[in-house]
Amino acid sequence: MYLPNEMSTLRMREAEAARNNRREIVKALSHAQITKRDLLRWGLLTAGGGLVLKHGLSPFASSAYAQVPTGTPRSPLFGSKKFDDPMPRAFLQPPIPLRRLPSGDAAWNTTQGGAEPNARRSSYHTLFTSSGGQQFKNPVTNAGPLEGRPPGELFAHQRWEEFFPKLGYLMSIGQVRGGSRYCHSMPDQDKNSIWSFGPRDPGMGGHEKGRETGFGYPCLIKARYGEPVLTRIYNDLPVDRADNNGFGRNEISTHFHNAHNGAESDGACNAYHFPGTFYDYHWGIALARRDLPSVWPTSDPRYQQKASGPDDADGLVPVAGDFRELQGSMWFHDHRFFFTAENVHKGNFAVCNIYSGPDRGRDTPDSAGVNLCLPSGSQLPWGNSDFDINLAVSNPAFDLEGQLFFDVFDTEGFLGDMLCVNGAYYPYFEVLPRRYRLRILNASMARFIKLALAVNQSSRFASGTAVPFHFIANDGNFVVNPIPLTTLDEQGVGERYDIVVDFAAFRPGESVHLVNLLEQVDGRKPKGSVSMKDALKGLATDPCVGSILEFRIVDRMESVDDPHKTYFATVDQDTSVDLSDPDWTSGRKTLTTQIPVVAPVRQRVIEFGRSGPGDSRDKRTGQCIPECGDIPSFPWTIKVNGQAAHSLNANRISALMPKPGEVEHWTFVNGGTGWDHPIHLHFEEAVTLNRGGASIPSTEYLVRKDVWRLRPGGRVQVQVRFGEFGGAYVSHCHNTTHEDFAMLLRYQLLTPPPGSPDYKGQPQYVSTLTPLPTPNGVLWKVPEVLPEADPKNAKFFTGALPKI
Template sequence: RYGEPIVTRIYNDLPTDRAKNNGFGRNETQLHFHNAHNGAESDGAANVHHFPGTFYDYRWSTALARRDKINTQAGDRRASGPDDNTGLVNVAGDFRELQGSMWAHDHRFFFTAENVYKGNLGAINYYSGPDRGNEELSDGVNLRLPSGKLLGWGNTDFDVNLIFSDCACDAGGQLYFDIFDTDGMLGDVPLVNFGFAPFFEVLPRKYRFRALNACMSRFLKLGLADAKGNPVPIKFIANDGNLVVTPLTLTALPVQGIAERYDFIVDFSGFKIGDRIQVVNHLRHEDGRRPKEELSLARALKGTSEDPVVGPMLEFRIVGAVESVDVPGVILRSTDPDKSQVPATLTEQIPIVTPVRTRLVEFGRSGTGDSRGPNGCTPDCGETVNFPWTIRINGESSHSMNANRISLLIPKAGEVEHWTYKNGGGGWDHPIHLHFEEGITMLRNGQTPGPTENLQRKDVWRLGESGSVTFQIQFGEFGGSYVNHCHNTVHEDFAMLARIQLLTGVAGTPQAAVTPTPNPTEYGVYFTTPEILPEGAPKGWTNTQQVQAQLNTSPKP
């Protein structure tokens, strides 16, 4: 909840022997809080993985963006978090940038896909004054979205996280992962909250669902179907954890790339006890590069042998009573009044303004990459791996990931830029994730995008084959090292990821200068001075405050 910073200590209790991994996965981890407004050292992607037998402390600040620019005295009640009862704790910042449906996952460079696939992930809900998680509290700020009422805030009786993923198994029933395939990892077993063919009992009333695509490479398109195969209408209320200005009534969700989150509301009050509703995936894949075909609901319901993850993934069953998960022992009944609401307006629009500068970031496939230098990769990677996936900035040379290379430098917090993410070729798709900040989506392929994207705040954008997306971005108060990358995590690991360096622009602060790169080892950390790509720095910028790393490349136990 906003207004309550948290220190989270992550212990690494994995085996010290890397070989004891059942064929894939790395026994080192850094945890990315996707996509919270946290300092770089607590973002989980600053090359700060840690080793078995150690822990790492993350400070999740629950900071609201623009707290140094807007509502600096915390007088706006909409910029707030719930207190321990039914009141509010005001915070500085812009209420239009409140976040909701988030998640956390492993981000060990070069091994993210393998570690996340093994289960190093979890859903996180951010609660605020408007998005309180209490559907009956009426105070002029709370939106009263479906959730529950037994707790002062954070009720989940009618507010449900759904993590959609897929997996493959070997002959022994254990998880299988192809570590040599650079195109993408597809499973043939559909999972929801890591269960196969699950059902969920619901009362005939409104529910909020927070859907996360946690597949490694699979895109999804989800819709609901009644017993006759008719689409069940839904109300789309949030994209990547950001409330939309006006709820949108849809017959199915838009295509959902890896790591995208869609919040939607389903009203089951028109169904009778005993009815069943299917959540159906409409999108067929042939390989991990991109979706192959979007099927009609009727065809998707029948499934296809070409892709076993097409078809029903989850069943809702209408029942007369369920036990509360918020207060176990309390029975919730279909006769209880539903006082939840879906207001016509959920937030306010952030305007598009003239940018200080524009940038073009192109994601493509070029040669074998340049991640491996004379001393190997930074951080260390597989010994024989090539890196076909690359990124180039403003039309210059293509590069693959190196944690000691800065590809994009932001010289001052608060400056507004317009970025275009471009897919450099056909035959594949990329869902691109920007850490730390959300962008306001302006254009798709040079045109106004559909209503679920147009002017919506997001942190993951599907580019489409040879497509592009343009968005407005304003980097905020923190400085340090962040990244942007393809969230097809196989593409990310091979190594479609680029470092972003944020400078605070405030003299005397630790991140006013470019920060040295941490290089963790079993016995300690040494630091190196990063390379800065010329095309990554704005025109006219000079590095006058470079902090030279104090090298100690061989820490001792």
């Protein structure tokens, strides 16, 4: 995809001209001067939505100077060198206490700034509607409601009283702040090149041209079980869609990637919102299986201590649920259907660590004896991050002016030509000679990675020597036993791997590199892994192979948890757990307990393929749900239980779950051998059972996950049990380009109806109406339930499932 640096000047000029031609087309599309139907009519666009292989336009067209693809120019580096800049830590967000009012609203206890509207169980859209549109208006556009959450009971916060929010976060998706750059040698990014999260002052006003509230690196929220959270996210982007520096949609929907929340707070129910508005997300931080005490592992004598959150001293706050389903390393990101890839590539993502009794974020023992003492620190009662590091790996590319670049015509998956960590170009990070926990997130658009640690400089070990570590969690879920490794498995988009690495074998002044061993030259799938030796030398075909982060061992370090504390390597003892101790290697001690595999109530087979042109558009009106711009066709599709293949339509239910608590087995199938799909299931993790006849790594077998790499022609069977909340959720490919073109299905979870002993006051005992957001308010559409979705249809749920 990217031309090698030694390519001729003529070829480079030709490739840059082709890219500029594409940018001019994108600009004309953004300003509504042309449509993609025009491009089809002119013969510049294929039915699949990609550019034709035309010289001077497509990066895959034959060159005028030689019969090879034109390619794309490499990103300019402006003299940048690897490991010249420090890696920023994820930016910790300040919580604001919430106060309960007699009305049932939650008031923000702010000590400075202006007044902030109370948080409510139901949306302000409801009040806007009841006022005839005269009150509670969008303060920037003066049209439509001030809150983007749809009105009515189906989008009121589920179980609000039960999980009344104790803390609030005021956040913004805005233009990047001035002076933001990927390293000191690169130019500042234009404010509309990066759109990212940042904190927002109470009562702050919006602006039609946007607000520069975003950081150029990920924000971090620390949450804990037993403390429900209300996160208010403002859309501080420009009102004019064309003010996007070439790509990105100014309508946003924030998905808390696989948190256990009601659908109205999942960010994927077609409820996106517009500039000037906010959306209140209710994150109950609820432990799964709260409503199913019959499955709780109460035979464990310390069950209640493990099903808990940390308090502000040395104790625990009991929570109802199954401690085997505690979550840890999470993230949240944009999920505006059809535009997710563009928005997340612009920086619209952040990370969240959830803490529990066993995973307290303090590496000294607690009085209850359930704290695992994973590397973190001891300056705070919980949530220490001195030795617990979030590493978000992204895959950007830049144009000749050094601005973030994205090719909107790529339907296979956009690849950048560098790997950044926490928004920094190949940075370094200083560590003490002790144990660290690394929470690694693949936040790319289409790139798979395969990471390992290797010695860079040492007086005791040769350069390139593998550095061992322990694998402890997959997608935020503990494995039962720590797994000793020297190389991680392939990591698809959205997957999180937690590892513990011990730097005690190194001395101050020495260094270790985090290395990517996986070659990938297009968005379809990885080409294959390479040896450590070859990776450290670098590959001309893929500049992302090689070292991506340098750990520098130092003898002292200032604490980030306590500004008055300085750690000294020769003084401060490492009190974190040693996972190489015989108690751990023998299995006498474990990180968690295995969830049993049980007979399912039903099975479903879900096949992901490329059988376009897809049916996202209504055949009669030509409209998409949601609005999809003028994309002419959608090549990526999904079919369920052997029935017809469909592309994304948010009004179409492809799987209906009639009752919480039932166990289902789902088999995800890759319908082709030319692609790999990282498949994501919203709301619930599932236990990985098998990969058909293929091998399955120990880091995945019987482990709870929410993203599975299908592998070319592969399949994965999982066990899932839905519960606690209801509404419309989705499952999709997390190659975000595949998702946008439109490999995504909607599933509907129904809750018990009134009169049932399990009724919790939720109205989701009926299918959720599909919201159709507009700048003037939300319209509604009655959803279509496919025959193969409903278990009442015996044709699709009796006997053996169809063979794929």
